[in-house]
Amino acid sequence: MIPYQQRKNTQKGSALVEIAFSYAALVLVGLITLKATYTASASQAWTVKQSMTDAYVTRETALASRFPFDEITTDASLWALSPNTTQSIVTIGKMPGGTPVEATLYRTRIPDPNNLVTAGGAGTSTTNPGATEAWQLQSMLVYSVTDKTYVKTRTVLRIR
Amino acid sequence: MITTPIGRKPKAFTLLEMTIALAMSMGIAATLVVFLQQQVSLAQVMNRFTFLRDEAPQINTLLSTIINKADNYRIYTNLDSAKNSSNPVRAGGRALRLRFRDPDGDFDTAIISFENQNGSNRLNYYLLPSGSTTWPNTPSWTITSKPQLMDFSNPDGILLIRITGKNGDEITYAGNPE
Numbered sequence: 001m002i003p004y005q006q007r008k009n010t011q012k013g014s015a016l017v018e019i020a021f022s023y024a025a026l027v028l029v030g031l032i033t034l035k036a037t038y039t040a041s042a043s044q045a046w047t048v049k050q051s052m053t054d055a056y057v058t059r060e061t062a063l064a065s066r067f068p069f070d071e072i073t074t075d076a077s078l079w080a081l082s083p084n085t086t087q088s089i090v091t092i093g094k095m096p097g098g099t100p101v102e103a104t105l106y107r108t109r110i111p112d113p114n115n116l117v118t119a120g121g122a123g124t125s126t127t128n129p130g131a132t133e134a135w136q137l138q139s140m141l142v143y144s145v146t147d148k149t150y151v152k153t154r155t156v157l158r159i160r
Numbered sequence: 161m162i163t164t165p166i167g168r169k170p171k172a173f174t175l176l177e178m179t180i181a182l183a184m185s186m187g188i189a190a191t192l193v194v195f196l197q198q199q200v201s202l203a204q205v206m207n208r209f210t211f212l213r214d215e216a217p218q219i220n221t222l223l224s225t226i227i228n229k230a231d232n233y234r235i236y237t238n239l240d241s242a243k244n245s246s247n248p249v250r251a252g253g254r255a256l257r258l259r260f261r262d263p264d265g266d267f268d269t270a271i272i273s274f275e276n277q278n279g280s281n282r283l284n285y286y287l288l289p290s291g292s293t294t295w296p297n298t299p300s301w302t303i304t305s306k307p308q309l310m311d312f313s314n315p316d317g318i319l320l321i322r323i324t325g326k327n328g329d330e331i332t333y334a335g336n337p338e
Contacts, residue, residue, distance in 0.1 A: 019184060026191045033195060034175045044209040051217055052331055059334035062318045098328030155241040 028110040045095070046145045052101055053141055057154045060139040064156035072109060072135060072158060073119070075111075079109035079137045081120065092143070103143035110136040134159045180257035192289035215306045219283070220333045222303055225336045226272065226285075233319060235312045239286070243295045253312035257321075266290035272303065274278060274310040285287040288304055 005085035042143045064079075072079060078088045093101045115121025118132045140153045173181070199291060227233065235253035236242035242255035255273040269288040277284065278301075284299035309324040322332045 033198045037198055040202055041205045047210040048209055054332045055331055059318060062334045066317045094328060094330035095325035096329040
């Protein structure tokens with residue numbers, strides 16, 4: 001049998017341990033809540049940046065579809081002749097608070113293999129008697145969300 | 161009178177015990193306050209993204225549906241200019257005038273105008289049916305009252321619609337008639 005005085009001391013010690021566990025549990029809950037806040041914020045940013053980049057590549061598709069054909073194939077074209085690319089930093093939107101969201105836009109144009117040699121292909125008057133000219137206009141948008149990098153690409157086929 | 165049996169300590173807390181208990185209680189209370197602040201911050205974060213996450217895509221869907229049915233469009237700096245078809249611009253537009261071809265060959269005309277009405281910013285839709293010559297003074301309907309600013313422009317052949325929310329958040333959509 002444990003003497004009275006000794007039993008009382010043991011109870012005091014256990015109370016301290018219980019309090020320590022309680023604080024540890026509180027700190028753990030706090031850390032989990034903090035992590036949840038960060039995760040929620042990151043997922044919101046991810047969703048919003050998807051919308052922004054979707055909107056931007058839609059704009060690229062519209063531009064590639066409507067740009068004058070003669071200007072597509074010049075040296076000063078917005079779409080450099082593959083394997084070269086034109087590169088530019090673009091602002092695709094602003095986050096709450098007004099912080100700009102930037103992405104890197106790459107553009108390139110790829111000739112159809114059956115284009116005539118003068119149009120970047122290997123076709124001849126036999127394989128391409130109509131001198132048809134086709135180009136793939138490819139736009140790649142590279143952007144980051146937190147520590148991950150994503151790429152969205154759109155390709156438009158222009159023929160004349 | 162309360163008496164304590166001989167050999168037993170009194171059933172009460174000492175000043176030191178009370179101080180420790182109070183200090184611990186305050187610590188727990190402070191921790192709970194921090195938790196509450198975290199929850200408030202989380203709610204604020206979620207709320208700040210609402211415009212870009214929910215409102216702007218819905219506005220874009222509505223505008224795309226309307227604009228895709230139009231034969232052509234012109235951009236104007238305000239509603240009056242759009243009504244009068246005077247001084248179209250390519251940047252800084254607040255009104256978009258659209259023309260729709262009817263099945264019988266006539267044309268309906270509509271204006272999507274961002275304006276301050278009754279103290280709030282609204283994106284309004286005005287319709288001038290074929291055969292009518294006078295624009296209505298009140299909009300047919302209000303598309304949205306959420307954006308702080310809407311800007312129509314056409315810098316390179318593509319209609320751009322820049323939508324700005326109340327937190328300075330901004331997104332640009334491209335929309336063209338068929």
